[in-house]
Amino acid sequence: xxxxxxxxxxxxxxxxxxxxxxxxxxxxxxxxxxxxxxxxxxxxxxxxxxxxxxxxxxxxxxxxxxxxxxxxxxxxxxxxxxxxxxxxxxxxxxxxxxxxxxxxxxxxxxxxxxxxxxxxxxxxxxxxxxxxxxxxxxxxxxxxxxxxxxxxxxxxxxxxxxxxxxxxxxxxxxxxxxxxxxxxxxxxxxxxxxxxxxxxxxxxxxxxxxxxxxxxxxxxxxxxxxxxxxxxxxxxxxxxxxxxxxxxxxxxxxxxxxxxxxxxxxxxxxxxxxxxxxxxxxxxxxxxxxxxxxxxxxxxxxxxxxxxxxxxxxxxxxxxxxxxxxxxxxxxxxxxxxxxxxxxxxxxxxxxxxxxxxxxxxxxxxxxxxxxxxxxxxxxxxxxxxxxxxxxxxxxxxxxxxxxxxxxxxxxxxxxxxxxxxxxxxxxxxxxxxxxxxxxxxxxxxxxxxxxxxxxxxxxxxxxxxxxxxxxxxxxxxxxxxxxxxxxxxxxxxxxxxxxxxxxxxxxxxxxxxxxxxxxxxxxxxxxxxxxxxxxxxxxxxxxxxxxxxxxxxxxxxxxxxxxxxxxx
Amino acid sequence: xxxxxxxxxxxxxxxxxxxxxxxxxxxxxxxxxxxxxxxxxxxxxxxxxxxxxxxxxxxxxxxxxxxxxxxxxxxxxxxxxxxxxxxxxxxxxxxxxxxxxxxxxxxxxxxxxxxxxxxxxxxxxxxxxxxxxxxxxxxxxxxxxxxxxxxxxxxxxxxxxxxxxxxxxxxxxxxxxxxxxxxxxxxxxxxxxxxxxxxxxxxxxxxxxxxxxxxxxxxxxxxxxxxxxxxxxxxxxxxxxxxxxxxxxxxxxxxxxxxxxxxxxxxxxxxxxxxxxxxxxxxxxxxxxxxxxxxxxx
Numbered sequence: 001x002x003x004x005x006x007x008x009x010x011x012x013x014x015x016x017x018x019x020x021x022x023x024x025x026x027x028x029x030x031x032x033x034x035x036x037x038x039x040x041x042x043x044x045x046x047x048x049x050x051x052x053x054x055x056x057x058x059x060x061x062x063x064x065x066x067x068x069x070x071x072x073x074x075x076x077x078x079x080x081x082x083x084x085x086x087x088x089x090x091x092x093x094x095x096x097x098x099x100x101x102x103x104x105x106x107x108x109x110x111x112x113x114x115x116x117x118x119x120x121x122x123x124x125x126x127x128x129x130x131x132x133x134x135x136x137x138x139x140x141x142x143x144x145x146x147x148x149x150x151x152x153x154x155x156x157x158x159x160x161x162x163x164x165x166x167x168x169x170x171x172x173x174x175x176x177x178x179x180x181x182x183x184x185x186x187x188x189x190x191x192x193x194x195x196x197x198x199x200x201x202x203x204x205x206x207x208x209x210x211x212x213x214x215x216x217x218x219x220x221x222x223x224x225x226x227x228x229x230x231x232x233x234x235x236x237x238x239x240x241x242x243x244x245x246x247x248x249x250x251x252x253x254x255x256x257x258x259x260x261x262x263x264x265x266x267x268x269x270x271x272x273x274x275x276x277x278x279x280x281x282x283x284x285x286x287x288x289x290x291x292x293x294x295x296x297x298x299x300x301x302x303x304x305x306x307x308x309x310x311x312x313x314x315x316x317x318x319x320x321x322x323x324x325x326x327x328x329x330x331x332x333x334x335x336x337x338x339x340x341x342x343x344x345x346x347x348x349x350x351x352x353x354x355x356x357x358x359x360x361x362x363x364x365x366x367x368x369x370x371x372x373x374x375x376x377x378x379x380x381x382x383x384x385x386x387x388x389x390x391x392x393x394x395x396x397x398x399x400x401x402x403x404x405x406x407x408x409x410x411x412x413x414x415x416x417x418x419x420x421x422x423x424x425x426x427x428x429x430x431x432x433x434x435x436x437x438x439x440x441x442x443x444x445x446x447x448x449x450x451x452x453x454x455x456x457x458x459x460x461x462x463x464x465x466x467x468x469x470x471x472x473x474x475x476x477x478x479x480x481x482x483x484x485x486x487x488x489x490x491x492x493x494x495x496x497x498x499x500x501x502x503x504x505x506x507x508x509x510x511x512x513x514x515x516x517x518x519x520x521x522x523x524x525x526x527x528x529x530x531x532x533x534x535x536x537x538x539x540x541x542x543x544x545x546x547x548x549x550x551x552x553x554x555x556x557x558x559x560x561x562x563x564x565x566x567x568x569x
Numbered sequence: 570x571x572x573x574x575x576x577x578x579x580x581x582x583x584x585x586x587x588x589x590x591x592x593x594x595x596x597x598x599x600x601x602x603x604x605x606x607x608x609x610x611x612x613x614x615x616x617x618x619x620x621x622x623x624x625x626x627x628x629x630x631x632x633x634x635x636x637x638x639x640x641x642x643x644x645x646x647x648x649x650x651x652x653x654x655x656x657x658x659x660x661x662x663x664x665x666x667x668x669x670x671x672x673x674x675x676x677x678x679x680x681x682x683x684x685x686x687x688x689x690x691x692x693x694x695x696x697x698x699x700x701x702x703x704x705x706x707x708x709x710x711x712x713x714x715x716x717x718x719x720x721x722x723x724x725x726x727x728x729x730x731x732x733x734x735x736x737x738x739x740x741x742x743x744x745x746x747x748x749x750x751x752x753x754x755x756x757x758x759x760x761x762x763x764x765x766x767x768x769x770x771x772x773x774x775x776x777x778x779x780x781x782x783x784x785x786x787x788x789x790x791x792x793x794x795x796x797x798x799x800x801x802x803x804x805x806x807x808x809x810x811x812x813x814x815x816x817x818x819x820x821x822x823x824x825x826x827x828x829x830x831x832x833x834x835x836x837x838x839x840x841x842x843x844x845x846x847x848x849x850x851x852x853x854x855x856x857x858x859x860x861x862x863x864x865x866x867x
Contacts, residue, residue: 006638012668020654092652095617096669097642 288312672713
């Protein structure tokens with residue numbers, strides 16, 4: 001048989017496979033057409049929705065189409081590769097005059113074609129919708145890019161699944177192992193990151209890594225990210241490279257593993273004998289952690305680890321039973337469970353150590369592009385592109401105070417049994433006598449190499465308080481309060497005296513607002529800590545329509561209060 | 570046509586086939602017989618290219634069969650449990666095979682309807698086991714393959730269809746030169762069909778010969794004596810088995826029929842006759858000679 005004849009046979013089998021799966025393909029396609037353009041058309045017809053901005057919803061529709069077609073792809077993959085798991089079907093397919101690699105390629109191709117057909121039809125439906133008059137369609141190119149992205153990600157996910165398919169002993173094991181790896185690894189990653197955050201007190205660091213540990217996570221995050229901006233920047237080259245590159249890699253791996261696969265005996269079909277053990281370790285690690293979290297929230301308690309060990313062993317036995325289709329050679333799976341416990345311990349300790357180290361890291365000044373500082377309670381953020389020294393000093397102070405070093409201010413709080421808050425500028429300072437629950441100052445460093453480092457801390461010292469205020473007096477900060485957008489600010493003045501509730505308000509000029517703040521700042525810097533900690537204060541609010549700021553002014557700050565009364569009079 | 574050279578197939582620790590050396594001639598009808606787990610189906614799957622050999626070679630027309638479409642096009646494998654697509658009719662399956670077997674004949678398939686009472690547009694999953702097998706046989710015969718591998722070919726077929734199938738296979742072998750390999754436990758069915766028989770046991774070939782040669786080498790003799798002959802007198806005969814019922818001796822003797830009868834008549838029996846042994850009996854005796862427990866085999 002010549003290679004031409006081989007190709008001809010493969011094509012004939014491909015066309016036959018397409019025919020066999022046409023019913024389910026059309027069913028899913030019909031369902032998708034109900035959604036788009038069906039639902040959109042209904043909205044268009046039934047309402048005055050003539051300015052429907054489809055462009056802004058392309059991400060959502062792409063995600064819906066991608067999800068539905070991915071489900072179809074999984075069904076078709078299972079349907080088309082039944083010969084990998086059933087001896088009866090293997091007799092039918094492997095006796096055919098076609099090479100095994102061609103058979104795998106043809107069956108995968110047919111499954112992908114079915115899913116791609118459904119996706120393409122759905123996008124064509126969206127295209128028809130876009131032709132309706134009076135609609136903001138999002139543009140032909142935007143839609144074309146969405147379609148291409150959907151197909152590329154579909155190929156990526158389906159080639160990943162093919163890799164699991166050729167490495168599984170049954171359909172159930174295929175579903176189990178792909179879920180364990182594609183969901184379990186991100187979960188392990190998140191668990192590690194949580195340990196990192198817990199160890200690095202007051203540190204929050206986000207990572208892009210999570211996006212890259214699972215093709216499915218990558219797909220959904222990419223659709224979300226890309227399509228929010230699809231009209232602006234279009235389909236990114238990196239997305240195309242990653243999707244197609246990884247697809248080719250996974251397909252090549254699938255073929256290599258399929259070549260080594262033993263289909264003859266159920267239960268030992270794995271191309272690499274380590275595969276079921278590896279999957280069992282991951283499943284036991286994730287399962288053990290989930291069970292431990294369900295029964296014991298605190299990871300520092302002994303019972304958490306007892307539950308984790310118990311859970312890991314149970315999940316390992318279950319996973320082993322799925323892989324070996326029975327409860328044989330239990331000791332092997334129990335060892336996997338034991339390895340999973342060690343992995344979890346190592347993972348959590350490793351990430352804790354990393355977190356502790358990173359909690360003390362302050363980026364070098366010459367690497368910093370900008371720093372954004374932000375307080376909690378919806379206070380606005382301010383970005384500094386200069387004046388880094390004060391912020392770095394503040395950060396250094398925070399790092400020094402990370403580990404329970406009680407400052408003079410905290411001691412005063414404890415001594416006087418005070419639980420109060422002081423607001424300076426737009427940064428809220430939370431103090432409590434017992435426990436500080438939430439971080440209230442967040443630094444986001446944007447480095448010159450594009451990397452972002454985010455750190456959040458709570459404030460617990462007077463030194464920090466004053467530093468924050470001094471930061472608030474910088475030009476950048478002042479500019480954020482320059483009342484440029486609205487020519488005038490609006491001030492309100494309250495007494496919190498129980499007997500005398502005074503409420504006064506007035507419209508101030510930007511200069512008056514700034515003067516009021518400066519006066520308050522000057523008094524604050526001179527003040528004794530005990531004076532600041534008083535609960536006997538007057539609340540002063542400043543607002544300009546864009547920013548809102550509340551100052552808690554102690555009654556002893558006579559200059560500020562006098563000025564406020566004058567301005568509000 | 571088909572040659573196996575030290576062909577070995579292992580499933581984990583089990584050697585399903587152990588250094589099997591066989592030759593299947595073109596146009597012959599070969600029977601593969603043996604106990605459960607003797608390796609019949611494994612050998613068939615190896616020939617069909619479903620399995621890959623672990624050791625040794627399997628050559629069809631001088632070429633390795635595994636993963637070779639050109640060779641596999643000449644072979645059609647009908648497993649013990651035929652597999653069909655869900656909701657498929659005979660026509661659907663024919664359409665499938667037609668794409669892959671270049672000599673597949675739809676005309677032949679339709680003409681086979683006269684032989685097998687099967688409607689081509691009937692759904693296979695709604696057919697009885699016997700009807701499904703008939704449909705599978707129709708597809709196999711229509712495939713135009715030079716080698717037909719039929720595992721448990723007569724399983725589930727009624728006597729009329731069994732007879733028809735035998736006639737068809739003989740005619741296919743004579744007219745088209747089709748090589749047929751049939752695996753079965755049912756030796757009586759194979760007896761009047763096959764011209765070559767191979768006995769497998771625990772993955773090894775016990776014997777492989779033409780049916781005529783096997784029959785010609787063994788004779789079942791019944792002789793009645795007034796005075797039973799002594800062991801010494803019987804030593805001249807190559808007696809494999811001897812059973813006494815009163816004055817009647819039933820013996821299985823290897824050798825030439827004429828010579829055996831001359832020797833038997835020399836002992837002055839009241840009467841003596843030879844009976845042709847059945848295939849089943851031949852194998853029982855052959856196995857006993859080789860020290861195998863026949864109850865394990867049949």
